[in-house]
Amino acid sequence: MNELELVKLKLLSHSKRMLNMASQSEWQTFSELDSMWKVLLKDADEKFGSQLDSIGQALIQDNLEIQKIIKLEQETISQEIHKNSKSLSSIKQYLK
Secondary structure, eight states: OOHHHHHHHHHHHHHHHHHHHHHTTOHHHHHHHHHHHHHHHHHHHHHHGGGGHHHHHHHHHHHHHHHHHHHHHHHHHHHHHHHHHHHHHHHHHHHO
16 A cells, blocks of 8 residues: 555544544544644645545545534533523522
């Protein structure tokens, strides 16, 4: 396997790991992978450029799935904050 194919495999594998961590709500691991991702992608792009186009669609699809998961997680957290805020207001009213 040549260097280009190894880099493609590494990028696809890393992208899938990020998607898996997001799907499992493993945000600490996802964050660490995301930090490494930016460097991996930049280095690969500088070295191989358009030769990576063949995996572009798969990487974009993973990214879109990750964005959906993050958006759902943000909505869930927002709802929990809103619920907790209402509970806190009720407690404050009760204690008056």
